[in-house]
Amino acid sequence: MKKGFFVFIPLFAVLAWIAIPVVFAGDEHRGASHHDHMEGEGDSADGKVERVPGGTAHEHADRKDGRISLGLSPMMRSHQHAEMREHFKGVQMIVKGISEGDFETASKAAHEKLGLTPEVAKMCDLMPNQQFREIGIAFHNAGDELGEVLLKRDVTSSLKSLEAVLAKCASCHEKFRQ
Ligand code: HEC
Secondary structure, X not given: OHHHHHHHHHXXXXXXXXXXXXXXXXXXXXXXXXXXXXXXXXXXXXXXXXOOOOOXXXXXXXXXXXXXXXXXXXXXXXXXXXXXXXXXXXXXXXXXXXXXXXXXXXXXXXXXXXXXXXXXXXXXXXXXXXXHHXXXXXXXXXXXXXXXXXXXXXXXXXXXXXXXHHHHHHHHHHHEEO
């Protein structure tokens, strides 16, 4: 009994010594895959990150991500993202205007933030993909059309027109990435 007890303790200690790092390594791995999941890169269907021999998770994501890369330079990337954030802000201003019955402000936001201004027309010209440019121009035209519809001060037709704009945002996002 006494002898068995003294064998049991060291055995338990050895097992714990082996098990603890394994448990912690498991946590670390889960933490890492969660991070990658947040980045939206290299995820497989079950949410685990797959590492490919001889390639990074990022390269693997490129192969799995069905979107077309525009291959933008770092400067163009930050420029393009900034423009997108302005588009999003425009949508917010438009929804705010509609909800408050301020259709004039909403219309102004539609033309200035989403419409085909000379600046965005220039930006679109710099984009290296024909289909991207076409969706871009169609999107900006839809923005200007929304600007006109809003002046009718009708919530239903305004929302319908806004939906047509958002459909352009979504279709481009589905096809392209930086
Ligand atoms: C012609 C294509 C196109 C249209 C139209 C478009 N986007 Fe984008 N958008 C992109 C691309 C490409 C990215 C970059 C994705 C990436 O990071 O690789 C992007 C990124 C974004 C981002 C992320 C910006 C950041 O700083 O990370 C937001 C927000 C966004 N778009 C909002 C919108 C909204 C809102 C609309 C419509 C009102 C819209 N976009 C219309 C192509 C488009």
